[in-house]
Amino acid sequence: MATGRTHRPATRSRGIPEATVARLPLYLRALTALSERSVPTVSSEELAAAAGVNSAKLRKDFSYLGSYGTRGVGYDVEYLVYQISRELGLTQDWPVVIVGIGNLGAALANYGGFASRGFRVAALIDADPAMAGKPVAGIAVQHTDELEKIITDNGVSIGVIATPAGAAQQVCDRLVAAGVTSILNFAPTVLSVPEGVDVRKVDLSIELQILAFHEQRKAGEEASSQDAAQPVTPPVRPAPADDSDRKGPDGDVPAVMPA
Amino acid sequence: MATGRTHRPATRSRGIPEATVARLPLYLRALTALSERSVPTVSSEELAAAAGVNSAKLRKDFSYLGSYGTRGVGYDVEYLVYQISRELGLTQDWPVVIVGIGNLGAALANYGGFASRGFRVAALIDADPAMAGKPVAGIAVQHTDELEKIITDNGVSIGVIATPAGAAQQVCDRLVAAGVTSILNFAPTVLSVPEGVDVRKVDLSIELQILAFHEQRKAGEEASSQDAAQPVTPPVRPAPADDSDRKGPDGDVPAVMPA
């Protein structure tokens, strides 16, 4: 350390903060809806409401892209759709492969929003020989053996992994070796990839667990202590010298419960 | 402003930062894997590597839960599994309903990770009368008419929306009215919910677009300008007085490009 720049800056991309990038698709979707209703212009207030953010944030976000609004008027819908699309790289075609055509993979292949903006399902790949040749969403599934060739031939740079967790890292490695540099991972595993490869994950059970956390809190606000049964293994302190040494998160209240 | 506390603090939950909460499921998964391999203890370094974060962050995260480690040794795997499970509310049973049993809904219903930790699919609900009674993942699909009754009878507080975008808000409203206070939304729409209801969204096309953004940047680093064809509508400036007024994001360089 101490060498000035750390391992990887990686946070801002081209001056555009990551948090902003993550919201651009949201704005784009709202704008597309307006465009379809032939709305010519929107104010930051209106668009922000449609995208579910507040207007100051939206204006700040847009300010990173440039000055695309008109003071006193708002933003030209069509123009902004184009600008954001371009910024996101959606004015070009992205061939995508989906690996793992189980329930989820098939659902993804059938998902309309896939094809809509710039993305095109170039191939469906599965390890099961029995799947090979079967059409899913109008595309014949190909065997994993073909993976490298498919990637190369189609110039695929984005791969979607919808395999079981056990196969994900291996598939990932092969995708990366074949030239894929962006991966969307639906398998419940942490993928390790070389520098320069982006991974985003979509994880149902993580999302549910986060909801459960907040849900539990809500319940706890009404009835202070625990309520439901505890069907899970009881808490056994590993091997402390004493017994009354657990330090709670707030302050230093010992193991004794007040209520 | 000036009134001290703003509209809603909402950020920290019970002293635990939201960012930390979002990582707890990751730690839990890594710990569970260690537990299955009968590993008794882990250091923050090892666990962090398994979870794909850095060790300082992990230790800080755990510090919000309490002091559950042993200096010089590390963390007791079993004990930590329990503590995190409890913190996340996974020591209780969460009945969940899935609304919209299309490709995606079926995939979710079949997803093993669902049932694994604390979550139980209480019902599958679909608006298509033809689906009613059909078994998906071993559970008979019920019609939307039953929604309210199902929620009430099963004490469901978490709902998963896997309907088409057009139906999502309506379904959401009904879920909330029936008592659901946490929603996991797979439909590509912004849901509006009353205060006190949590919504998390999982959105394939947003994730892809974020990847495309970074992918485009990578390509741009090698060949400076654009490369592929532009099959989308050209950029037409709405109605400015002049023509050379676009202000780029960086500094105040006019429309003229140097290279």
Added chain:
DNA sequence: CAATGTGAACTATTTCACAGCG
């Protein structure tokens, strides 16, 4: 004069670096 664009203030999150404990 309504609505953008943006410095400045504030809040959240990450990272550093090291004291302190088992």
Added chain:
DNA sequence: CGCTGTGAAATAGTTCACATTG
């Protein structure tokens, strides 16, 4: 002596509030 737990520093992200402008 190795590893946790944590203040303090650094970075990132959000919100305020208002000058500016079409």
